[in-house]
Amino acid sequence: MICEERKxxxxGAIPMQLQLHNSEVTTVPPPSNFLMLAPRNGYLPLLLPYIKPHFQSALPIGQDTGWFEYEGLPLKWHVPTGVLYDLLCFEPARPWNLMVHFRGFPSELIPFEGEETIIRSFINSLKEASYVIHGSTKHVMNLSQMEQAELWRSVVEGDIESYERACIKLAPSVSTNSASVKADEMNIVKVPFRLYMRRVEVNDKGFSEAHPLKHWDHITYISRPVEIKREDGDTVTLWEALQNIAPQLFVCASELQGRDHTLPAPLVWESESSSAVATESAETDYSRYPKIIPITHYMWGQKTYFVNGLIRIQGIEPNPRLPVDWIARNLSAPDYFVHVCILIATNHKDSSAQ
Structure with missing residues (x-):
């Protein structure tokens, strides 16, 4: 039985409102916007067969190559839709307003040549994940074309039952179809993590919408294998995993003292242990660390785990103490990667330097 959390x-789906770019509208009045729900685990180009008929009559003559834009930024077609949303919307927008294009495919994106391009990208991610988990890509390489097609169909249709059956063929030890089975019981030692880190400007009114992400070069990407168990046999937590991946980027409040202030601001966690240390002397005075911008007063009473930012996995802001094996079983994407979006608050001066 598939666990309810994974189901x-x-x-999970994102409400979207899509508008055809004015430069591609040839009718008066222009076509109305198109509303739909986009699966989090899907990819934007998979929406085009539903979107294009709505705008078809307004398009100019020419070859159609669909792509999407958010606040002037062309969106990467090979990144899961949910990851794009979590990364680009510090304050979640409902619906998510995107611009759709069918002309002028941007040169900064990887060329897109139809659904086969997405399938190749997905299979390559599976190979990478398989190598992390098993030390080999043979589990993916041994899939027949029919098995690959069935696996991809389950992703496109969001059919988790078919997906789990296909995954048993792919690699029995990775199957997640039991809520009671843990990663160590499936002989999994490592899981693949993919981090996307963005610094988001804040001002006196909160998270600024005046300075959207301008270029993908401003995102830091890190892909690493993460151990399930510590040397003492205990389960690794999410926070421990992140600190192992990039210790300079993830810091407890108690560790700030003595840190080089010229370094970019890390994501700061006031864990219970660090709070206890701070209470013994005095509460952490973040004014001493000008690059650390506390966000609590911007969140309107919303609970936050971090002093100056957020972590999102599958639209969830997880407790840093969650075990990595639970996250891998329940929050991994169909390509077996755990996609982690990290957003760190910064001021205008620091954000412009990124």
Whole structure:
């Protein structure tokens, strides 16, 4: 039986409102916007067969190559839709307003040549994940074309039951179809993590919408294998995993003292242990660390785990103490990667330097 948490993740969808770019409108009045739900685990180009008929009559003559734009930024077609949303919307927008294009495919994106391009990208991610988990890509390489097609169909249709059956063929030890089975019981030692880190400007009114992400070069990408167990046999937590991946980027409040202030601001966690240390002397005075911008007063009473930012996985802001094996079983994407979006608050001066 598939655990309920994983079912809910697979059912996750983002409400979208799509507008055809003015430069491609040839009719008066222009076509109305198109509203739809986009699966979190899907990819934007998979929406085009539903979107294009709505705008077809307004398009100019020419070859159609669909792509999407958010606040002037062309969106990467090979990144899962949910990851794009979590990364680009510090304050979640509902619906998510995107511009759709069918002409002038941007040169900064990887060329897109139809659904086969997405399938190749997906299979390559599976190979990378398989190598992390098993030390080999043979589990993916041994899939027949029919098995690959069935696996891809399950992703496109959001059919988790078919996906789990295909994954048993792919690699029995990676199957997540039991809520009671843990990663160590499936002989999994490592899981693949993919981090996307963005610094988001804040001002006196909160998170600024005046300075959207201008270029993908401003995102830091890190892909690493993460150990399930510590040397003492205990389960690795999310926070421990992140600190192992990039210790300079993830810091407890108690570790700030003595840190080089010229370094970019890390994501700061006031864990219970660090709070206890701070209480013994005095509460952490973040005014001493000008690059650390506390966000609590911007969140309107919303609970936050971090002093100056957010972590999102599958639209969830997880407790840093969650075990990595639970995250891998319930929040991993269909390509087996755990996609982690990290957003760190910064001021205008620091954000412009990124």
């Amino acid at each position: 809910l993740v697979w059912k």
